[in-house]
Amino acid sequence: MSEEVVKRILLDMDRCIECGSCAAACYYSHGAMPAVQSARQGPAMLPVICRQCKDAPCVAACPVEAMVRDDAGIVRRNLSRCIGCGSCARACPFGVLPNDVTRKQIAKCDLCADRTASGNGAVPRCVAACPVGALQFADENEVSAGNILILGGRTTGKDRFKRR
């Protein structure tokens, strides 16, 4: 199996203004199967996005090998194989996989590989659309070196506003 990805989508909870720009960008660029979900976090409704786990439970749970880690290390869903059984959605500990009730298929973040594969500093669309810079496409080791703590794929700590 390939190595995990180096760069992930990280959320700075102290900057997110809950505008939904990330979710809308994902919806409009992924054939109306958005992979950005939202979840209640205290007083806020924040986006939740695939963490690209090292030992991805969704990949292990998929009975038809539709959920795979590709050569670039991205955990992806092969739509033509997906039977919509929802095993991956139940296996994901972060609840980032929605089960599309109409299509009976799973929407899955592919890190906008069509843009980011080139490596030219291109970022996924949700990161580009975020108007406040709350989303970063970054190597979590570099982000940690900047004295920011990462918890389960989210940045926290050094919180100017001490809100959440």
Add this chain to the structure above:
Amino acid sequence: MASNQNNPTCCTLCPAMCPMELVWKAPDRPVVEYPTEAGAGLCPRGSALGELLASPYRIRRPVDIEAAAELMTDGATVLIDGNLPLEEIAAAAGIVSAWGGVNLCCVVSPEDEQLLLGIEATGAVYLADDDLAGCDGFVVVGDVFAANPRCARNVMDALAKHRRAPLVVIDAGGSVTAKFATRRIICRPGDETDALVGDDVASAVEARKRLGVIISAEAGRGNIWRRIGYQAGELAKSHGGGVSAQTIGANALAAVRLNKHLGLLSLAKALKQDSGVLVPLGVDILGMMGWADMDVPVVAAALPNCTTESARVVLPVALSCEMSGTYLQAGTQTVKTSALLPPPAGVPTVSELLRALAESAGADVPPSGGGLPPTGRISIPVPDSAEVKVPDGKVLIAARQAARHGDGALTAYAEWQKQSSPLPEIRMSQADAADLGLRDLAQVEVETESYKTIARLRIVKYIRPGTLAISESYPEARRLMPYVIDADSDAIISNPTTVAVRAVEPVKAQ
């Protein structure tokens, strides 16, 4: 001094004017493509534009000019969207003056209009979004981060630069912006005016040398906005800063100034006129005002809306982002933009439609001149103080939101918006929710003396018990608190309204 900028294509739904580009996914499917680098930003309203331009709901019916002109023979008052390029507004004004017997009004959201008139009365500097990053403190009224998500980045960057910079948020509506405040003034609706000149604000901004005062004018606060604009301008001037008005549409200030410079009608006068018919071209006047009944026989619209439902003649018209032209930013800068796409075949722009109507009525209309109309500051008297009557019990006010635009007529057709927020959100405090036996995210029935509708409840922290705030970008929400024309001030206002909220499904004990 005016300076000019060129923005090849951008969203003009708010003053941020975010650059954006369309690509073709299929021959009939333009979609927004986001810049490959981080930091550009495009909110859900901008993201939806690609889909809306090619919406299957677009009105493309034959342009029946004769039938429309026939209904206008006894005179007419034409309403056009204030968020058109300057050239388009100037052309419309030229056509109407050659026509004779027809009046023109450039429509701006009533709260924005009052706010901008108040700021004009002070002579304060207007700040562009990028100027906000250079401020050393902020006073905010309303949900400015929802009104213009891009301005949040500049505010946050400024706060990061000046570690002691205050962000004072005055808010009655449980806003997202209030969560980020260093000092929060959660007031009753209408009390924003007192708060803005109160001791709390004065002490928080005492040492500031470049203060940014940012306002988002929301409905349900009576007639406060002109006074707020004036107070905001004076406060900014006294701290070496400026004002940023987060209006609906990028050209609201230009429209307010042009209404005066070109001698156009105010919206209040236009609605009170009884000479001839009212002809909205690209304005959902019934949806915006929250009115159910008004005789509007001729209307032009890009997409079906509350006004087209009852009109006898419905004409197609281009969206503002389908026209190239100039926008006024920060009071002095002109920004030229190109159309995102040309209008669909056979769909006229507002000025093309107006010209055809005038010529059909026999008017001799000269070709439109190329120059820009005057957009300099207008002279406005200092507004009186404002007092708002807040009824007893639970009251309803309106709130801005990031996902939908203005009165909601445009974004009502955007698929992501329909799926992610099919119902308006009504915010209330935990105490009110407990009092009413309601849980977070429940579907509720909201009733005022004007209307009844369904909404989604959201319990928020920063709202006073007794105040409930509903997203303003839904026609049904506007009908809960319809606008009235204030006979004294000639302003269009919406007051806080007594409201009842109840569950529409039995709530299980938690």
